[in-house]
Amino acid sequence: QVQLKESGPGLVQPSQTLSLTCAVSGFSLPSNSVHWVRQPPGKGLEWVGTVWSGGSADYNSALKSRLSISRDTSKSQVFLKMNSLQTEDTAIYFCTRGYTTFFDYWGQGVMVTVSS
C-alpha cells in the first residue's frame, strides 16, 4: 500500500539549515509528484513545494530563495532543504503524494521547532 514517512531533526537552531527526508513506498517517484506542506502550530496549511514526476521542482515563491527539493528515485526518497531558518518556520512538515490535481496520501508529519 502507499505510504509516506517524514524524518528529520525535531529542533533546529535559528539561521541553520533544515534537512528533511520523505521515504515513500507503494508507488514510484517517476510516476507521481511529491509535495511538502507545512502547518505552524494551531494554524492552517501552507504549500511549500514539490518535485514533479519528471524530476523538476517548484517552490512557494515566499520560500524559494531558501528552499531546495530533490529526490533519489533508487531509494524512493524525497528531500527538503531549507536554509536560514527562523522561528516562523516552526511547523509540522508533511509530505504528500500528488495524484493529478489533488493529494491522495499523506505522511504523518514531522514537527520542526526552530529555537536556540
Place this chain on the structure above:
Amino acid sequence: DVVLTQTPPTLSATIGQSVSISCRSSQSLLDSDGDTYLNWLLQRPGQSPQLLIYSVSNLESGVPNRFSGSGSETDFTLKISGVEAEDLGVYYCMQATHAPLSFGSGTKLEIK
C-alpha cells in the same frame, strides 16, 4: 496568487444536523481544460489531512456519501448531510487550478 476565503471559521453542530461550509476564490478556478480543480480536505485532531472531495464534487474512495461538494468559478460549498461524531475537525478547501496551489484558512467543526 489565489486567495481562498472560507466561512464560517467555526461551526457547531449536533449529531444528525446538516451543515455547509463556503469557500470563495479570488479568481475563477475554471481551468482552460474545462475542469475546476477545487478540493476539500478534513484534518481530524492530531491527524494528517485527508482528501474528501476532488474537482468540486467527486467523492474520494471510502468517503461517506453524506459529504457532497458543489459550486463553480469562484463559489464552492461542502455539505455534510447528517453530521456524525467522527466528522469533527478542520475542513480546508484547496485549489490546484492556478500555480502556486493554495489552501483556505479552514473551518473548524465542533460537535455540540
